Amino acid sequence: MRRFAKLYAELDRTASTLAKREAMAAYLREAPPADAAWAVHVLAGGKLRRLATATELRQALAEATGYADWLIEDSYQHVGDLAETIALMLPPGDGSLGEVPLHVWLEQHLPALAKLDSAERIATLQSWWLALKPEQVFLLNKLITGALRVGVSQRLVVQALAAWSGQPTDLIAHRLSGTWKPTSRALAALAAPVGEDEHLADRPYPFFLASPLEGEVTALGDPRDWLAEWKWDGIRAQLMWREGRAGLWSRGEERLDGRFPEIEQAAASLPMDGVLDGELLAWDVQTARPLPFTALQKRIGKLKPGPKLLAGTPVRFMAYDLIECAGEDLRERPLHERRARLTELLEPTDTALMLSPALVADAWDALTAERTHARERQTEGLMLKRLDSPYRVGRKRGDWWKWKVDPHTLDAVLLYAQPGHGRRAGLFTDYSFGVWDGDELVTVAKAYSGLDDAEIARLDRWIRAHTIERFGPVRAVEPLHVFELAFEAVQLSGRHKSGVAVRFPRIARWRTDKQPADADHLDDLRRLATG
Amino acid sequence: MPDDLLLPRPQGLYCPAGDFFIDPMEPVRRAVVTHAHADHARSGSGHYDVAAAGLGLMRERLGQDASITAHGYGEAFRHGPVTVSLHPAGHVLGSAQVRMELDGRVVVVSGDYKRDPDPTCEPFEPVRCDVFVTESTFGLPVYRWPPMDAVIDELSAWWGDCARRGVPAVLFCYALGKAQRILAELAVRTERTVHLHGAMLRLVEQYREAGVRMVPTEPVSESARGRDFAGELIMAPPSAAGSPWMKRFAKASTGFASGWMQIRGSRRRRGYDRGFVVSDHADWPGLLQSVQQSGARRIYITHGDGETLIRHLRDLGHDAQPLRLLRERDSESGG
Numbered sequence: 001m002r003r004f005a006k007l008y009a010e011l012d013r014t015a016s017t018l019a020k021r022e023a024m025a026a027y028l029r030e031a032p033p034a035d036a037a038w039a040v041h042v043l044a045g046g047k048l049r050r051l052a053t054a055t056e057l058r059q060a061l062a063e064a065t066g067y068a069d070w071l072i073e074d075s076y077q078h079v080g081d082l083a084e085t086i087a088l089m090l091p092p093g094d095g096s097l098g099e100v101p102l103h104v105w106l107e108q109h110l111p112a113l114a115k116l117d118s119a120e121r122i123a124t125l126q127s128w129w130l131a132l133k134p135e136q137v138f139l140l141n142k143l144i145t146g147a148l149r150v151g152v153s154q155r156l157v158v159q160a161l162a163a164w165s166g167q168p169t170d171l172i173a174h175r176l177s178g179t180w181k182p183t184s185r186a187l188a189a190l191a192a193p194v195g196e197d198e199h200l201a202d203r204p205y206p207f208f209l210a211s212p213l214e215g216e217v218t219a220l221g222d223p224r225d226w227l228a229e230w231k232w233d234g235i236r237a238q239l240m241w242r243e244g245r246a247g248l249w250s251r252g253e254e255r256l257d258g259r260f261p262e263i264e265q266a267a268a269s270l271p272m273d274g275v276l277d278g279e280l281l282a283w284d285v286q287t288a289r290p291l292p293f294t295a296l297q298k299r300i301g302k303l304k305p306g307p308k309l310l311a312g313t314p315v316r317f318m319a320y321d322l323i324e325c326a327g328e329d330l331r332e333r334p335l336h337e338r339r340a341r342l343t344e345l346l347e348p349t350d351t352a353l354m355l356s357p358a359l360v361a362d363a364w365d366a367l368t369a370e371r372t373h374a375r376e377r378q379t380e381g382l383m384l385k386r387l388d389s390p391y392r393v394g395r396k397r398g399d400w401w402k403w404k405v406d407p408h409t410l411d412a413v414l415l416y417a418q419p420g421h422g423r424r425a426g427l428f429t430d431y432s433f434g435v436w437d438g439d440e441l442v443t444v445a446k447a448y449s450g451l452d453d454a455e456i457a458r459l460d461r462w463i464r465a466h467t468i469e470r471f472g473p474v475r476a477v478e479p480l481h482v483f484e485l486a487f488e489a490v491q492l493s494g495r496h497k498s499g500v501a502v503r504f505p506r507i508a509r510w511r512t513d514k515q516p517a518d519a520d521h522l523d524d525l526r527r528l529a530t531g
Numbered sequence: 532m533p534d535d536l537l538l539p540r541p542q543g544l545y546c547p548a549g550d551f552f553i554d555p556m557e558p559v560r561r562a563v564v565t566h567a568h569a570d571h572a573r574s575g576s577g578h579y580d581v582a583a584a585g586l587g588l589m590r591e592r593l594g595q596d597a598s599i600t601a602h603g604y605g606e607a608f609r610h611g612p613v614t615v616s617l618h619p620a621g622h623v624l625g626s627a628q629v630r631m632e633l634d635g636r637v638v639v640v641s642g643d644y645k646r647d648p649d650p651t652c653e654p655f656e657p658v659r660c661d662v663f664v665t666e667s668t669f670g671l672p673v674y675r676w677p678p679m680d681a682v683i684d685e686l687s688a689w690w691g692d693c694a695r696r697g698v699p700a701v702l703f704c705y706a707l708g709k710a711q712r713i714l715a716e717l718a719v720r721t722e723r724t725v726h727l728h729g730a731m732l733r734l735v736e737q738y739r740e741a742g743v744r745m746v747p748t749e750p751v752s753e754s755a756r757g758r759d760f761a762g763e764l765i766m767a768p769p770s771a772a773g774s775p776w777m778k779r780f781a782k783a784s785t786g787f788a789s790g791w792m793q794i795r796g797s798r799r800r801r802g803y804d805r806g807f808v809v810s811d812h813a814d815w816p817g818l819l820q821s822v823q824q825s826g827a828r829r830i831y832i833t834h835g836d837g838e839t840l841i842r843h844l845r846d847l848g849h850d851a852q853p854l855r856l857l858r859e860r861d862s863e864s865g866g
Binding site: 012013014015065067068070071074075078079080081084085088089421424425426427453 | 671672673674675793794795796797798799800802804805806838839842843846
């Protein structure tokens with residue numbers, strides 16, 4: 001734990017990716033493999049079970065310190081992170097448990113914690129805290145709450161593993177994909193030279209990710225060098241059909257098996273083994289268009305959907321790439337060849353597997369015109385993919401672009417503010433905005449991003465000076481400031497008081513030139529709403 | 532409020548019976564000044580009472596011609612019927628608490644203070660009183676300062692690391708008090724020269740004249756143009772961060788020394804490479820200890836967001852009240 005806490009502190013205090021990579025590589029060289037395997041798992045964003053509730057942590061802290069609940073709450077609101085608040089409020093421990101290796105914590109102590117009843121769990125937590133140094137308490141709490149983030153991307157972990165092992169990053173990324181079990185053996189396997197019989201078959205390929213297109217589309221050169229498709233608004237996934245078994249992996253590299261039986265059945269109808277890249281979409285059979293994303297959400301959560309759900313919210317796999325065919329890795333082949341083979345593979349089937357149509361155009365003008373219809377088609381815009389590009393690993397700029405339609409905007413009034421977390425702890429950075437419903441302002445959106453640091457600081461001061469009411473951490477402010485919010489879509493919603501749900505709202509501009517009376521009306525949003 | 536001894540006025544805290552202000556924000560006839568930070572020591576008043584240990588620093592702030600009476604710590608002087616004395620606050624060189632006594636009633640205004648040891652100034656002296664007016668810059672239990680030794684270890688390790696990587700280490704901290712405290716703490720372990728921003732030179736000189744032992748220092752401005760600062764430690768006020776002055780320190784690693792660095796979110800938000808927890812204010816245990824030791828039956832809290840401390844003191848059975856200064860100070864000393 002001590003060594004990992006040191007690594008964490010090093011990663012946490014630098015913004016330099018080079019320094020982070022070096023710190024991780026140094027850790028990999030020094031740490032016992034069983035610990036290093038867990039460090040890789042945790043840093044690469046691997047899931048950890050939540051082993052204690054925030055209420056239990058608060059109670060344990062209250063008992064350990066004798067502090068009143070309100071004092072703990074005040075402190076938490078100031079710090080913005082419960083794990084850290086606890087580490088700062090406890091009397092400093094003696095560090096005697098600091099030498100317990102990371103893998104022993106994660107493989108023995110923490111799983112045992114889950115089996116205890118709440119009172120025993122609280123007592124155990126307290127005994128651990130009192131035997132750890134503050135930075136170790138912080139880290140332990142993060143592991144217990146399954147919420148350890150340190151600004152390290154999976155890609156950076158892959159690079160550190162590559163630097164440490166001498167193996168190429170793409171190979172490491174592939175070996176790490178899917179359900180990678182953090183054991184010393186698995187770590188050694190990551191670093192091993194490619195084996196003859198290396199079996200990556202139960203793993204998805206690392207996804208190739210597109211970048212947002214900035215600037216003019218004409219800068220991409222001849223449109224005939226590009227494949228244009230709709231940008232589907234579903235779940236990116238890889239569908240595998242290998243040796244009589246189907247597998248479905250999301251972009252987050254989670255197995256989706258069992259959730260979408262119609263897709264797995266359709267995979268069985270493929271004429272040969274293969275791995276397809278595409279998008280899961282809830283489908284409106286009548287109009288032959290996707291349903292809004294909220295419909296798909298009903299299906300994601302359901303492990304074994306019943307016949308009613310299957311019939312009411314059918315799902316399609318919109319395939320747009322073929323990464324592997326008949327056991328052959330096609331990633332180095334040009335897109336036009338992969339696409340031709342994908343078309344061949346799918347054409348005879350008429351199932352839940354669909355081919356994402358290619359939009360053919362000789363001129364950018366035609367595609368620009370097509371893009372204006374994206375919203376009617378329940379898509380987010382267009383994808384532009386270079387026809388001779390390989391299927392790369394991760395986000396590499398240049399070959400795949402997402403060319404989204406311009407967002408909708410609305411002018412709304414700041415109504416509530418709440419302190420942020422992490423980097424924004426202690427500053428009011430989480431805002432709620434309202435629009436007019438008659439002569440009343442109703443909340444329609446929350447937004448966290450879009451202002452620069454200077455604007456955040458200015459607004460923070462203003463919020464403190466113009467609070468009209470407090471509800472715990474939330475402050476109601478005088479409705480005086482108008483902000484332009486950008487958003488992707490509006491849906492009618494019974495769950496929201498306003499009756500509408502705004503998707504992906506973010507602050508576009510602080511409209512200091514506008515008065516609250518100039519803000520938009522709820523009717524404007526209702527008119528835009530779908531579904 | 533014991534209204535004949537202390538009253539908030541727009542200019543600052545006022546003692547009606549003695550007709551003087553404590554740390555007035557505007558020129559007044561008579562001022563008692565607790566310490567030389569610019570938001571407490573403002574020029575233009577008719578007469579000043581200050582602690583003798585801080586006289587040199589006060590002259591820097593108030594001007595050579597200002598009318599100043601310097602008092603030894605604990606020496607009583609009178610303003611009308613009020614007996615006044617100044618007592619060490621442990622904040623910076625010459626910092627003082629103000630004790631006022633009238634008809635057997637005693638009010639103490641703490642000014643800014645800390646309880647942690649500091650080789651550059653007299654330690655805080657607990658003074659018994661009926662009414663204690665305390666600051667609460669860090670009035671939350673998450674603020675508990677690490678031992679200064681541990682922080683200087685970290686700072687030295689960072690300096691060493693910068694030297695190995697061949698980059699300058701630029702440490703930002705307040706020019707009065709914190710800079711000298713760090714220079715003095717460093718002197719226990721090294722004799723290496725530290726380079727100073729121009730804003731710190733005269734203040735460091737004042738500390739040397741007061742007999743505070745510090746590592747050797749050298750003005751950055753006296754280094755030859757184009758000099759390589761790789762591996763050197765440079766100290767500068769936070770206002771120099773991001774200014775053209777920084778251009779000469781290519782690829783510098785930057786650090787910030789402040790109590791606010793205790794919180795991970797503030798460390799990350801400030802955008803310095805390293806945060807060092809060094810404060811010249813009392814931490815939470817220090818605030819509680821001082822309230823206890825004052826023996827006061829009523830506590831007033833100034834400075835910052837004192838709500839939490841007030842509520843906690845009330846939970847402990849104290850009569851604690853906010854003392855709203857009518858105008859907030861800008862916080863040069865903050866942190």
